[in-house]
Amino acid sequence: MDPWKLPISSAIQRKRLLSQSYTSHASASPSDLACADRASDVIYLLLIEPQVITSKFSVFSFLFVIGAQNAWDILLEEESMTRITTSCAELDKILGGGISCKEVTEIGGVPGIGKTQLGIQLAVNVQIPSYYGGLGGKAIYIDTEGSFMVERVLQIAEACTEDMTEYGRFLGKSIQARQVEMGPKDFLENIYYFRVCSYTEQIGLENYLDKFISEHRDVKIVVIDSVAFQFRQDFDDLAQRTRVLSAMALKLMKLAKKFSLAVVLLNQVTTKVIESSFQLALALGDSWSHSCTNRLILYWNGEERYAYIDKSPSLRSASAPYSVTSRGIRNSSSNS
Amino acid sequence: MDRGSVVYVDTGNSFSSRRIHHFLCENGGPPSKQDDTGIVQRVMSRILRHSVFDINLLFNVLHQLEFVLGSQEYREGCKVQLLIIDSVSSLITPVLGGGSSQGYSLMTSLGVLLKKLAHEHDIAILVTNHMVSGERGNPKPALGESWKSIPHVRLLLSCNYETNTCNISTLKHPSLQAAGRSASFVID
Numbered sequence: 447m448d449p450w451k452l453p454i455s456s457a458i459q460r461k462r463l464l465s466q467s468y469t470s471h472a473s474a475s476p477s478d479l480a481c482a483d484r485a486s487d488v489i490y491l492l493l494i495e496p497q498v499i500t501s502k503f504s505v506f507s508f509l510f511v512i513g514a515q516n517a518w519d520i521l522l523e524e525e526s527m528t529r530i531t532t533s534c535a536e537l538d539k540i541l542g543g544g545i546s547c548k549e550v551t552e553i554g555g556v557p558g559i560g561k562t563q564l565g566i567q568l569a570v571n572v573q574i575p576s577y578y579g580g581l582g583g584k585a586i587y588i589d590t591e592g593s594f595m596v597e598r599v600l601q602i603a604e605a606c607t608e609d610m611t612e613y614g615r616f617l618g619k620s621i622q623a624r625q626v627e628m629g630p631k632d633f634l635e636n637i638y639y640f641r642v643c644s645y646t647e648q649i650g651l652e653n654y655l656d657k658f659i660s661e662h663r664d665v666k667i668v669v670i671d672s673v674a675f676q677f678r679q680d681f682d683d684l685a686q687r688t689r690v691l692s693a694m695a696l697k698l699m700k701l702a703k704k705f706s707l708a709v710v711l712l713n714q715v716t717t718k719v720i721e722s723s724f725q726l727a728l729a730l731g732d733s734w735s736h737s738c739t740n741r742l743i744l745y746w747n748g749e750e751r752y753a754y755i756d757k758s759p760s761l762r763s764a765s766a767p768y769s770v771t772s773r774g775i776r777n778s779s780s781n782s
Numbered sequence: 783m784d785r786g787s788v789v790y791v792d793t794g795n796s797f798s799s800r801r802i803h804h805f806l807c808e809n810g811g812p813p814s815k816q817d818d819t820g821i822v823q824r825v826m827s828r829i830l831r832h833s834v835f836d837i838n839l840l841f842n843v844l845h846q847l848e849f850v851l852g853s854q855e856y857r858e859g860c861k862v863q864l865l866i867i868d869s870v871s872s873l874i875t876p877v878l879g880g881g882s883s884q885g886y887s888l889m890t891s892l893g894v895l896l897k898k899l900a901h902e903h904d905i906a907i908l909v910t911n912h913m914v915s916g917e918r919g920n921p922k923p924a925l926g927e928s929w930k931s932i933p934h935v936r937l938l939l940s941c942n943y944e945t946n947t948c949n950i951s952t953l954k955h956p957s958l959q960a961a962g963r964s965a966s967f968v969i970d
Contacts, residue, residue, distance in 0.1 A: 512846065513832055514789065514831060515830065515831055516826065516827045516828070516829060516830050516831070517797075517799040517802055517826040517827070517829040517830075518799070518823050518827045521800060521826065524799060548795060549795050550794075550795065685879050686879075689877075689878070689879060689880060690876075692872060695872070696836070696873070696876065699793070699795055699835055703795055703835075718919075719919075720919050731915070732913070732914045732915045732921070733875065733914045733924065736794075736869070736872065737794070738794075759801060760800045760804075
């Protein structure tokens, strides 16, 4: 069967198949054709071997679409998924336990509010072993601004190790038998750091992440600090910027779902002028603000730092205070 | 087995089964402990979520659905009554514009396919779109003028943060009485 004769929806797909010399399907199996077209192989099964599919579908017909999951199974799966703690009890409470995996969370705020600190705290907290209630995973930290300070990460990792030892002592013998195997240097070793200096490098890195994470399956969080920086200068064509950013957002979503990891994007603020008055809004525009699953806004309320859930499919809009201490992100001092 | 099913195509990992569980149960406890009658489980097992992050994969899913809906086994099984695509603009925006017309043709063929599915198989299709800023800072729906003619009904949702109420109004509706009307609601 000629690729020309297959009822494929777009001429581009046909061209792609022909360019890879699939002129007759005598040798091509549906999965080869699908690989060539980078599409799901079910559509080729449907077109070339319908009798195979009808037998498969009699088993799968209750699913309608292969690869779908029903809501009840998803709920049971979600209940058992561990979240990444932020080390601040109030913040964890409004987040329903912490940052959840399989979701893209955007954290935005004015300069100096503690976005990088929160990013570093999450990169350290994801490594907390499972017997302490953490995920025991590794972190990828993508730095676009150059604000990653290793000394600070060491400080936060040391504080985390001390907290874990104390928690172990508090819990008694069962944990003590295992001792805290992780020292602060182990925390540093488990953070993969990438420094990015232009928007092309950032896009290239996001394309590479899929391959990188397939080889390092224990990565459980990707922190991008900050996602806006490289896109705010040098972009003349704003429509192209919107296209590039939405493609990037889709790739990050796919990464989060495929590898069950959390993606945390740190964003800057900009001033929006509306009818001669101005207000602060997150950078990268309106279309980007639709691209994340959850959004957390960090702001000042008097002398205190607060976090507000701006967008979430399942969490209520709420605020919580937090503070940035020498040990990292902790509960606000006025409460405790 | 004669109750309907829902297919939810999720492009932004926004499908929250926990939230659906909240809607169904008045008190939000852990799911395994509640639900003596099994009705919540039955209702939730009819909602199928499929994650799609590429416009071509969306076409695959819709063609698959079309094939299944037309097959013999399906007619004897349980019906799909609602298809939700959330959101179509995040799939189309990366391919739209940029000099080539491939994006527009994909968008239009998607629209035609959805209308065909709705008409031939009696499915209600709900598609979500985003508001982006238009001229002079006023928001307008994404995807432009060509998409405007594809849906039969267009609804606009807006939220008033001070009073915490939301408003829904019809921008386009085939029946004259329904066009231009609006209603307020709250989200708990």
